[in-house]
Amino acid sequence: MDSESANSDSQPQPLSSQNVDACHEMSSLEDLANRGAWRSIIDKVSRARALSLLHKPHDHLTYLAFNALAFTKLRRFNEASAELDSLEDLDSSHYRYETYPKIYPNRVGSMVPFSLRWLSALIPIKLGQRQQGMDRFYTLLDFVxxxxxxxxxxxxxxxxxxxWRKREVFVVNCIIGHHLSQKEFGVCLSLMKELLSRDDGSDPLLVSQLGYMQLQIGDLEGAKVSFLKVESEGKNNGSLSEVEFKNLVNRNKALVYLVGKDYVSAVREYEECIERDNADVVAVNNKALCLMYLRDLSDSIKVLESALERVPTVALNETLVVNLCSMYELAYVNHSDIKRTLSSWIARVAPDDFDASCTRT
Incomplete structure (x- = not known):
């Protein structure tokens, strides 16, 4: 499963053949998901179910996956859990194409969207059942x-x-993220090194991630070795464009400067990234932080505001907004008024799952 889209208008609409077709159009759900219109997805799935538009077994699974994902994005985890609880074992024969030869002639294998397997591991963690969720993530990794x-x-x-190799990287990163939240750095390093050994060890993104972990445990020299490997060997890996690769190298260098509190040099590296790609939000955010550390609050605020104006769909994330609001609080006496203005703008342009509380208004 990936995503879909529909009309978010909450007004009742007359039923017509056009409406029925729209309810059952997968591309519309995908479009809605890509736009972050998660409430519209929930409405669309509810309407499709109420009108009995879902006839084939895989239709029910796919729409359920979109619904559970939408509830998760909106942090309505109990409702997401209820959707998942309505399912049997995901490896049940009920969810295999060959069980329905008349509906799916000559088709075999599981019809379960990968996202459902991922959500079944994630949701318990969100509901405070960490061990169950981690067990499921490791089971999912074995499955992949x-x-x-x-x-x-x-x-x-x-x-x-x-x-499936991309899914392996995705699942390992999910597992690492949860271990990092508990400061279980040794497990994270082992997982990443194992993943790199399964790869040819030259994926620049994975090697960079190893470097980030090494920085977190205070292994600056180890991180430098990893970042140097990215710079010298990673260019041969075709997973990144030339601009993406060069920006990754600059951001890695900047992190080393940041650890050494050489903020001027770090700003220089981030500026190179932004010159190549003004939508590099990591570089934008970190450049602003460096300027703040250099006590140049005015310029740090301008950097973030400019990014929000220039590429709002990319720059609008909670971390950047939290940082901008912190800078407002440091720079202005009337910061509450300024943050309210920002909140009003966010309400107009943000996707449904954006956490508006990050403005602290």
């Missing part, structure tokens, strides 16, 4: 690696194998 082995043994070395 089993698929990779299966594709490799069948010499399926094309798109499908690459997809």
């Amino acid at each position: 690696r089993g698929k990779i082995k299966e594709k490799g043994e069948n010499n399926n070395l094309g798109v499908s194998l690459n997809l």
